[in-house]
Structure formats: structure tokens, C-alpha cells
Amino acid sequence: MIYRDQFPLSMTKNFKNRIWNLQEKYTPYIFLLPFILVFCTFMAYPLAKSIYMSFTCTNGPKSIVWIGLDNFIFLFKDKNFWTAVRNTFVFAAFSVFLQLPCSLGLAILVNKKWLKGKNIFRFSFFAPYLCGTVFVAVLFSVLLVPRFGLVNRALHFITGYGLDLKWLGEASMVMPTLVLITLWLFTGFNMIYFIAALQSVDKGLYEAAEIDGANSFQKFLHVTLPGIKPVAVFVVIMSTIGSLQLFELPYVLLGGPGPNQAGLTIVMYLYQTGFETGNLGYASAIGWVLVVIIMSVSLFQLWLGRSKK
Amino acid sequence: MNRETRLTIPRIFVMIVIAVFAIMMLVPLFWLFCAAFKDKDIFSVAFWSPNASFVNFRKLLRLHPPFYRYLINSFFLASATTMVQLFFSALGGFALAKYKFKGQTIIMIVMLTTMMIPGQVLLAPLFEMISKLGLTDTYLGIIVPGSVSVFGIFLFRQSITQIPDELMQVARIDGCSEFRIFWEIILPLSRPMIGAFCLISYMGSWNSFIWPQIILHNEQRFPLTVALVQMKGVYVNEYGMMMAGTLISIIPVVILFFMLQKEFVSGLTSGAVKG
Structure with a gap:
């Protein structure tokens, strides 16, 4: 030049x-x-x-009427919407709290030096994630058939009970079923993040702790946990965001909101109002409430993750 | 043997526990594989039936449209979306990583914010837009809105930043155009990230359900997800056929995973560990 x-x-x-x-x-x-x-x-x-x-009422693409805040006011009184919010939160809380210890525990075990066949274990835990939620839902709709399905048979074989358990037919069983399937589906996926985090922890710190006479629990508490914290915060936020958007699993498994609306989630309600009833305005209002929920929950978690430092 | 790798009794016990967990994770998938070949005896206790046959796959072929039609649709949609996303994200990520220009920070901030917004809020306005454009019930209506990947542009920005600037300067002195720098230097060097992104993006569109479900009406155009969910409602007791269909739907992504495994794990975690 x-x-x-x-x-x-x-x-x-x-x-x-x-x-x-x-x-x-x-x-x-x-x-x-x-x-x-x-x-x-x-x-x-x-x-x-x-x-x-979100400030309009639509009936199909042709008629759009400005109605101001009416959507949000109606949403506030809408019983179905509150059911959806409650279900979504219960699901998110249980699935995140169950998934994290499981995936961290698996990551620690799989990361051990003495373990033989690491790659096979890693792949087996990760395999469910590759299947995709919709296909997993179709598979489990057959696995969970009362009396004949594999899950009921196995449960009966091990405990002697549960052959006729209606996983998807009883309102009280729907949420635990969804949480368990999600656990199966995503534990291995989160495990990958934790393995990467564990491998990035400074090895010298472990040696220093050993010289100071720390036992393995103390090493975990004072070296491992602080070391993987940034990744843990990331995983918590990502899986919370993912769980708050739950839709495909209950929609495919239950073919809709399920018994007593036990499987109705926020996104499913958005889908129903927008694309089954045809009120795109109301659906947008629901969407924005979801945005606010997700934003505030993740900012709160980010704040929690920082303040303890 | 040294202390770290020696097998002691408690260690063997832990290994057995891990193995039990691993088997529990794999059993449903193994059952799926066996069930695809079973007919009337699908709920028999034995996993592999003595009467195993291809009867379910033959049933899938006799559907209208035949099942491979959905497979082709999914292949086409996922491949097209991945290619477009890959090109846009790599080019954009390159620009954000290796140039300084006005508006760079604003672009970054805007995109970071949109990454936190759940996609479902876009469904209603996008549906309206697609119907106005007359793209409902077309492949374009799925590929075009799916061509943006903010996540992808971040992944590529991160990996391209690590490529040394000197390489680009040497190429410039030799009279290489900026696009050729991208095409002949940057792209070959970011192969691991391309592999990772391809898998992430391919899985994303292969498994996507809600958007195709909303805008497609003609069965001929359904991808596997939408088709299987519809079949689940129609063929309530054809368990064997459904399992065969599910098995076929899962296998392509698993094969792709084995091809891109190494890149995938490093690409997936690079954002989380370094960022």
C-alpha cells in the first residue's frame, strides 16, 4: 500500500x-x-x-382493532393463563433443580482419571439429547402406556407397584412425568458443559489444597465449586430459559393441555390462542409477558451469581 | 501402577453405579430400535422379538404420501437452513471480529439483547408477515425467517478473533481482495467452528416443530416432526409403525453427530468456558 x-x-x-x-x-x-x-x-x-x-385484537389477518391495554387486563384475569404460568414455573423449578446436581455429579464421575471407557459413558449420557424433543415425546408416549409400556413394566418388576400407573392420564402425574423425561433428555447435555468447566479448573489449586490437608469434600467445596461457578451460572440460566419455553414435550405427549390442563404451559397457551383460536393480538400479549418473565428471571439469576463472589 | 489410575474396591463400585446410570439412559433408545422391528408383539417382555421383521417399514412406505417423502423434506429444509445460516453468520462474524468500524458496538449490543428474547414472541408477527408475502405452505416460508442465527454470528466472531491478524495483512500486501481473504484464509482456518455450527444448526432445524406446524398445511411438504405428530393422532394403535418412523427420524442426526463429534463439543463449550 x-x-x-x-x-x-x-x-x-x-x-x-x-x-x-x-x-x-x-x-x-x-x-x-x-x-x-x-x-x-x-x-x-x-x-x-x-x-x-399486543395492543390489538385480531380475528384472522384481515380485522385488526386497537384495544389499548385490554389484552393485558384480560390476561391478568385469565384463569387459563395463570394455570399456564403456574405449570411452567413448577416445571422450570423442578427440572432445573433436579438436572443440575445430576449433571454436575455425572460430570465429576465421568471426569475421574481412573474411570475406564470414559467416551462410551459420555456418549450414553449425551445420546438422548441427540434425539430431539418431538421424537422423544413420540417415543415416550409408547414407553408410558399403562399396563404394557416398558416404564410401567420395569417399575412393576422392581417395586411390585405401578403397573397401571397412568403417567399421562392423571392430572397429578403429568408434571412429574414431564420433569423426569426432561431429566433424561438434558442431563447429559449439561454434563458436557460441566466436564469442560472441570477440566479448566487450575490443577495447582488441588495440589495446594492437598498440601494444606484438605479432604476431598473440602477440595470440592473450596476449589471445584468456585472454579466452575461461571459455567454453573451459565448452565442455570440457559436451562431456566429453556424450561420456561416448554411446549413440544407436553403438546406432543398429551396432544394438548392434558387432563385438567395439567400440561398447559405459557407457550402452549400462546400457540392455542394465536394459531388455534386465531387471536394473534392476544398471543403477542402473552409473548411479551413471557419475555418479561424470562428477562427478569435470568437477570435475577445473574445477580445471584455475581453477588456471592 | 500409580495412585491416580489404580482401581480400588470403592472405585469399582462407583464404576458399576455409573454403568447402571448409563444403561438406564440407553435402554429407552435400545427399546426403540428393537420395537421398530416388532409387529403385534411390540409389548412383549423380550426386547428383541423372534419374529422381528421389516413389516413396520413396509407400512410406512404404504402411507400417503410415503414416509420417505417427509424424510426428504426434512433433509432439504435442514440442509438449506444450515447452509444459509452458516454463510451469513461466518461472514458477519468475520466482519465483527477483524474490522473496526462505526456502529460496531451498537450492533453487538442489539444482537446480545435479542439473544435473550424468546423466539415465541416472534411467532404472531412473523406469521402475519409470511401470510402477507404469500409464503404460507411453502419451503421458503420456513427457510427465509430461519436464516438468521444471532447465536451463530457470536460463535464465529469468537473463533475468528483468535486467528492472527498477520495472516490477513500478508494476504493484503499480496493483493488479495477482502472477500478472498474470507474465502481462502478465514473459512479454512475456522473449520472446527464450522463443524460445530453445522451440527447445532442442523439439529435445530431438523427438530424444529412449532413454526413448520404453523405455516405448513399440505402433507406433501411436512418435515418429519410435523408428520410424526400428525401420525400419532391418526394411527393411535399402530405402535410398531410409529416406532419405526421415530427410529428413522433420529438416525440421521446421530450419524451427523458421529461425523462432527470433536468439533461439536469444543464449539459448544467455547462460549461458556471462555466467555
Whole structure:
């Protein structure tokens, strides 16, 4: 580039250079342009549009009426919506609290130096995640058939009870069933994060703790836990966000909200009002309540994760 | 033998516990595999039936449309979405990683914020937009809105930042255009991330359900997810056929995982551990 400035060049070369310089200067914009265009059209614009839509009542795409805050006021009194919120929160709380210790425990065990066949174990724990929620739901709808399904048979074989347990037919059983399937599905996935975190903890700290005479529990408490904390916070937030968006598993397993609406979740209610009843405005209002819920829960968790430091 | 790898009695006990857990995780999948080949005796106690046959797969072929149609649809949709996402994210991630320009921070902040917003809030306005464009019940209606991946652009930004600047400068002095730098230097060097992203993105669109369910009406265009859920409602007692369909739906992603396994684990965790 120094060459070009120091030596006089012919007109045509100058013109070429100018174009060349232009492409250097505007490259980042040109490279980002396709992404920004799609991003604005299919994310930023719809996002703004959904704020507007949440203040309207729609019956199909043709009739859109501005109704102000009525959607949110109605939502506040809507019994179904509160059922959905309660179910979603119960699910999120139980599945996150069960999943984390399980995946951390598995990660610690699988990470042990003396363990033979690590890769096989890792793959077996991770395998369910590869199957995808919808297919898993179809599989479990057969595994959980009362009297004949594999789960009932195994339970009966081990405990002597539960052959006729209706996992999906009784309101009180729906939530535990969903939590257990999610546990099966995502424990191995979170385990991968914890394994990476454990491997990044400074080995010298363990040796130092050993010299100080720490036992293995103390080492876990004072070396491992602080070391993996950033990843743990990340995993907690990601799995909470994921659980609050629960939809496919209950929708496919129960074919809808299930007995006594025990499987109704926020996203399922959004789907029902928006695409079964056809009120896109009300669905947008539900969507924005979900946004507020998810944002505040994850900010709260982030704050919890930082303040203890 | 040294102390760290020696097998003691408690260690063997722990190993057995892990093995039991691992078997518990795999049993449902193993049952699925066996059940796909069973007919009337699908709920028999033995996993592998003595009468194992391909009868369920033959039933799937006799459906209207035949089951492989859904498989082809899923292949097409997932491949197209992955390719488009990959190209946009890699190019955008490159620009964000290796150039300084006005508006960079704003772009980063806006995208970080949208990553925290759940996608379901976009369903209603996107549906309206797609119907106005006349794209309901088309593949384009799935591929085009699915072509943005904010997550992908972050992954690529992170991995491309680690490529040394000198490589680019040397190429520039040799008269390489910026796009050629991207195409011939950056892309080959970010192969691990490309592998990881391909798997993440492919799995995402292969398993996606709610959006195709909303905008597709014609059975000929259904991907596997939507088709299987619909079949589950129609063929209530055809358990064997459903299991065969589920098995077929799961296998492609598992194969892809084995091909891209190494890249996937490193790509998945790079954001969490370093970030």
C-alpha cells in the first residue's frame, strides 16, 4: 500500500486503486449487510410489530382493532393463563433443580482419571439429547402406556407397584412425568458443559489444597465449586430459559393441555390462542409477558451469581 | 501402577453405579430400535422379538404420501437452513471480529439483547408477515425467517478473533481482495467452528416443530416432526409403525453427530468456558 502512494501512477491505475481502497473501507459493512438485512426483516421488525400487535385484537389477518391495554387486563384475569404460568414455573423449578446436581455429579464421575471407557459413558449420557424433543415425546408416549409400556413394566418388576400407573392420564402425574423425561433428555447435555468447566479448573489449586490437608469434600467445596461457578451460572440460566419455553414435550405427549390442563404451559397457551383460536393480538400479549418473565428471571439469576463472589 | 489410575474396591463400585446410570439412559433408545422391528408383539417382555421383521417399514412406505417423502423434506429444509445460516453468520462474524468500524458496538449490543428474547414472541408477527408475502405452505416460508442465527454470528466472531491478524495483512500486501481473504484464509482456518455450527444448526432445524406446524398445511411438504405428530393422532394403535418412523427420524442426526463429534463439543463449550 505504501507503494501506491509513493509512486505516480497512470489515471486508470489510480481509478483502480480508488475502487480497491473503497472495498477495503466498506468491507465490514458489505459483509454484515446480508445478515443485518435478514436480521431487521425477520427479527427486529417483527419484534417491534409484536409490541404493536399486543395492543390489538385480531380475528384472522384481515380485522385488526386497537384495544389499548385490554389484552393485558384480560390476561391478568385469565384463569387459563395463570394455570399456564403456574405449570411452567413448577416445571422450570423442578427440572432445573433436579438436572443440575445430576449433571454436575455425572460430570465429576465421568471426569475421574481412573474411570475406564470414559467416551462410551459420555456418549450414553449425551445420546438422548441427540434425539430431539418431538421424537422423544413420540417415543415416550409408547414407553408410558399403562399396563404394557416398558416404564410401567420395569417399575412393576422392581417395586411390585405401578403397573397401571397412568403417567399421562392423571392430572397429578403429568408434571412429574414431564420433569423426569426432561431429566433424561438434558442431563447429559449439561454434563458436557460441566466436564469442560472441570477440566479448566487450575490443577495447582488441588495440589495446594492437598498440601494444606484438605479432604476431598473440602477440595470440592473450596476449589471445584468456585472454579466452575461461571459455567454453573451459565448452565442455570440457559436451562431456566429453556424450561420456561416448554411446549413440544407436553403438546406432543398429551396432544394438548392434558387432563385438567395439567400440561398447559405459557407457550402452549400462546400457540392455542394465536394459531388455534386465531387471536394473534392476544398471543403477542402473552409473548411479551413471557419475555418479561424470562428477562427478569435470568437477570435475577445473574445477580445471584455475581453477588456471592 | 500409580495412585491416580489404580482401581480400588470403592472405585469399582462407583464404576458399576455409573454403568447402571448409563444403561438406564440407553435402554429407552435400545427399546426403540428393537420395537421398530416388532409387529403385534411390540409389548412383549423380550426386547428383541423372534419374529422381528421389516413389516413396520413396509407400512410406512404404504402411507400417503410415503414416509420417505417427509424424510426428504426434512433433509432439504435442514440442509438449506444450515447452509444459509452458516454463510451469513461466518461472514458477519468475520466482519465483527477483524474490522473496526462505526456502529460496531451498537450492533453487538442489539444482537446480545435479542439473544435473550424468546423466539415465541416472534411467532404472531412473523406469521402475519409470511401470510402477507404469500409464503404460507411453502419451503421458503420456513427457510427465509430461519436464516438468521444471532447465536451463530457470536460463535464465529469468537473463533475468528483468535486467528492472527498477520495472516490477513500478508494476504493484503499480496493483493488479495477482502472477500478472498474470507474465502481462502478465514473459512479454512475456522473449520472446527464450522463443524460445530453445522451440527447445532442442523439439529435445530431438523427438530424444529412449532413454526413448520404453523405455516405448513399440505402433507406433501411436512418435515418429519410435523408428520410424526400428525401420525400419532391418526394411527393411535399402530405402535410398531410409529416406532419405526421415530427410529428413522433420529438416525440421521446421530450419524451427523458421529461425523462432527470433536468439533461439536469444543464449539459448544467455547462460549461458556471462555466467555
